[in-house]
Amino acid sequence: MSPTPEAILAQLQATGSAYSEKKPGAREQLLNLAHSLISSLELPSEAIQRMGWAEPARAAHCRIAVDLGLFESLKDSGELGISGKALAAKAGADETLIARTLKHLAAMNVVAETGADKYVGTPLSNALTEPKYRDGIIYTYDVAGPSFRGLPEYLKSIKYALPTKLTDGPFQGAHKTELPFFAWLDQSPPYLEKFNNYMSAYRAGKPSWVDQGFYPIEERLVEGFDANTGGNDVLLVDVGGGLGHDLRELKEKHPSLPGKLILQDRPEVISAVSSGGVLEATAHDFFTPQPVKEARAYYLHSVLHDWDDDDCVRILEQLRPAMKLGYSKLLVNEIIVPDRNPTWPVTSMDQLVFVLGAMGERTEARWEDILKRAGFKVVHIYSYEMGSESLIEAELA
Ligand SMILES: C[S@@+](CC[C@H](N)C(=O)[O-])C[C@H]1O[C@@H](n2cnc3c(N)ncnc32)[C@H](O)[C@@H]1O
Known part of the structure; x- marks a missing residue:
């Protein structure tokens, strides 16, 4: 049975205290509870409205705002803010159109409306001016978006069989291509x-394996590191x-x-990476x-x-001859799908790799099986509370 709003509110209060005390995982737990609270309060009619119109409109208008530089103009206007009219003039777009875009983005908490036709940026809209996040909006809307949109029709066309081929899945259906995802990316430079x-x-x-308290880097990598092993200080x-x-x-x-x-x-x-500094960059096909x-x-x-699974085994087998028994470690940083109640960051990544490459995220047992087939044994799996990715440390079997 789903929890009642009252039960979720009580949990929110307790988790709120953990968040104030900066406990690991509390932020992620609060987000999950906030999502559950919405689901417990929302009417079916509102759920359909949110999924069917409100969120698609938010995504589309974020994509439009990126094209028109609206988030940059909002950021430049600082705390004083800027009118929709001025934003429309700067973007060379229709005033009414931009007013409606901004109203929806404000209602969906992407930007903030501080007065009649007056808007300011939020931490989110300001972040969307950074190239890495701005490109995330473009990539998820233009590349992943059509694959999700076309998924029902595609699965119907193959009679609900499970797509398992990189060259024949929802991505190819949506983008009208026979190329696998990475080859398609190479031919689509933007x-x-x-x-x-x-x-x-x-x-x-989000929690990363290099953060304190996740993977003991000193103990596992630095201690015992020998710059002369292999003669190359790596x-x-x-x-x-x-x-x-x-x-x-x-x-x-x-x-x-x-070491290097x-x-x-x-x-x-x-070709887009400058070598030197902290790293040495080299082109290498991991199937060789x-x-x-x-x-x-x-x-x-x-x-x-x-x-x-077979390709994973092939990729891992290419590493074995290079590794020194008892010294070299294999570190696999991946999502491990729990047997029960995976969270939405886990299930949605499973869906993303499904629509892009007809692949899926794996459970611990499946990772162990792949590693074993490739000639490795798992030493330890490091996970962070409520983090979605784990670090699997393995060595030559
Ligand atoms: C999902 S991305 C992950 C990138 C990075 N490791 C990270 O976690 O952010 C997968 C990476 O595999 C690379 N890749 C795909 N096929 C490859 C191949 N045959 N040899 C080497 N790299 C490949 C892609 O170019 C891409 O950078």
Whole structure:
């Protein structure tokens, strides 16, 4: 039975105290409870209105606001704010149209209305002026959006079979292509850049494995690190690491780390990364043998969830010959779907990889099975309270 609003309110109060005391996971728990409270209060008619019109309109108007630079103008206007009329004039758009856009964005808490036809930015709309978040709006609306929109029709057309092929799934149905997702991105340059930028932002602010109290980096990686092993002084190789945001965060939060940090990704991605500084960037196809030998750790973040079990085994098998028994570690940073009650960040990521690549998130048992098939054994799984991603530490079996 679903909890009553009264029961949720009581939990909210208790969790509110934990939040004030800065307890780990309290913010995420409050969000979950707030969502539950809405569901317990909302009438069916309101639920349909929210899902069917209010949220699609919010997403569309955020996308439009990005195109017109409305969030930048709001941010520039500071606390004084700006009128809808002035915003329309700056954007070269119809005044009534922009007034209605702003009314809905204010009603949905994206911007704030402080007086008659007077608007100010919010922390959210101000953040949407940063390239990494702005690109998130463009990428999720233009690339992922059509795949969700077309999902019912697509599944009906294949008689509700489970799509499992990278080249034949909801993404291909929606974008009228036969290319798998990453190959399509390469041929759609604006979206390749948007995707890469958004990758550096989609979990910004959430618990990360490099945070204190998550994975004991000193104890597990630094102690026992031998700069001469393999003759190349490599602490960690980030395989499929995108633009290198994880390595930069690692070095920022642990500035005294010894050894080199190597970033590997496809040439189309690496060409946009400047080497030097904290990392060395090299193009490498992870379906081919790992060229960096005997590093302390090989790290894969949100990489394997894009591939089916057999491909995951192939990717991991390419690492084995490079690893030194008893020294090199494999670090897999992925969502582990709990057997009961996964939260919406978990289930929605499962849906995202489903519509983009016909793939899915995995349970602990499935991760263990893949690692075992590839010749690894799990040493320990590190998770953070209410965090959606875990760090699996494994070694050669
Ligand atoms: C979901 S992104 C994750 C990026 C980064 N690790 C992160 O967590 O933000 C998957 C990455 O795998 C890379 N990738 C896909 N196929 C690859 C291949 N065959 N070899 C190397 N990298 C590949 C993509 O370019 C992309 O950067």
